[in-house]
Amino acid sequence: EAQVTQNPRYLITVTGKKLTVTCSQNMNHEYMSWYRQDPGLGLRQIYYSMNVEVTDKGDVPEGYKVSRKEKRNFPLILESPSPNQTSLYFCASSPQVGATEAFFGQGTRLTVV
Amino acid sequence: GQSLEQPSEVTAVEGAIVQINCTYQTSGFYGLSWYQQHDGGAPTFLSYNALDGLEETGRFSSFLSRSDSYGYLLLQELQMKDSASYFCAVPPGNTGKLIFGQGTTLQVKP
Numbered sequence: 001e002a003q004v005t006q007n008p009r010y011l012i013t014v015t016g017k018k019l020t021v022t023c024s025q026n027m028n029h030e031y032m033s034w035y036r037q038d039p040g041l042g043l044r045q046i047y048y049s050m051n052v053e054v055t056d057k058g059d060v061p062e063g064y065k066v067s068r069k070e071k072r073n074f075p076l077i078l079e080s081p082s083p084n085q086t087s088l089y090f091c092a093s094s095p096q097v098g099a100t101e102a103f104f105g106q107g108t109r110l111t112v113v
Numbered sequence: 114g115q116s117l118e119q120p121s122e123v124t125a126v127e128g129a130i131v132q133i134n135c136t137y138q139t140s141g142f143y144g145l146s147w148y149q150q151h152d153g154g155a156p157t158f159l160s161y162n163a164l165d166g167l168e169e170t171g172r173f174s175s176f177l178s179r180s181d182s183y184g185y186l187l188l189q190e191l192q193m194k195d196s197a198s199y200f201c202a203v204p205p206g207n208t209g210k211l212i213f214g215q216g217t218t219l220q221v222k223p
Contacts (some may be wrong), residue, residue: 008138032212039175042200042215043156092211100146100161100204102211107155 002025002027006091006105011113013081021076021108023091029103031094032074033058034066036087045091049074050097081112114145115139117201117214124220133186133217135201145177146202150216156200159186180203188219196221 002024004064013019025032033048035058046059049068062086065077074093091105117137125131135145144163148156162168162177162184174187188195198216 036212040215043213045210045212048210059212082144088153092156098143098204100144100163100202101158102146102148102156104157107153 002103004091004093005105006089006108009106009108009110011110013110015082015112016080019078019081019110020093021078021089023074023076023105025074025091025093026072027093027095027103028071029093030071030096031099032041032068033092033102034064034074034076035090035092036060036085037090038087039061043059044056046076046089081110083112086110086112115203115210115212117197117203117212118211119201119217121215122218124222127191127193129191130187130189131191131219133188133199133201133219135184135186135214137182137184137201137203137214139203139212141196142182143181143204145175146185146204147173147175147186148200148202148213150198150200152197158200161204191221191223193221195219 009024014051034046035043044060048067049055092102094102115216119135144179147159150156160175172189177184200216201214203212
């Protein structure tokens with residue numbers, strides 16, 4: 001089944017403790033991205049990647065890192081999480097830049113205390 | 114800058130027709146997409162308009178007017194399961210970014 005898989009689905013952590021949210025897609029898509037969703041603010045893009053080893057900042061990149069060593073994986077790294085990073089996170093992939101449809105993972109609800 | 118505006122909430126009754134509007138301001142326009150998101154779930158793609166006019170997919174239709182920087186999603190024969198949030202979005206194009214509107218919460222009442 002074609003899908004985007006995120007892990008974990010739920011995570012509660014403490015301020016400053018490094019964490020990684022994994023994202024994997026099995027559709028051989030070139031384009032991958034991360035979003036956070038907050039009430040009243042909609043979906044905001046954190047980082048995106050147009051292909052392996054090519055990443056760039058979205059609209060809200062502060063406090064986040066990403067890597068794209070393999071085409072299928074695009075992990076989101078929070079080196080030192082803070083409470084304002086408490087949010088619902090989505091990973092998405094598209095066949096290529098300019099594709100009309102993005103496929104989203106099921107989301108990761110992160111709480112930083 | 115780039116921005117999309119849509120109403121925050123819409124309420125309609127089962128069986129009715131509802132229109133969700135989206136106005137956009139972007140530098141470089143490649144088309145307008147629509148996504149549906151049920152509470153706590155993943156956004157799912159509904160439709161895409163690159164050219165002016167109406168695109169129909171079952172009970173859902175999407176319209177685009179590039180000259181007016183405006184589009185809408187039309188939902189017909191509303192069902193309770195259509196209660197969800199609906200987002201318009203500008204696809205990456207050459208910028209590499211995907212910009213979403215803030216979403217419209219549709220509540221369908223019996």
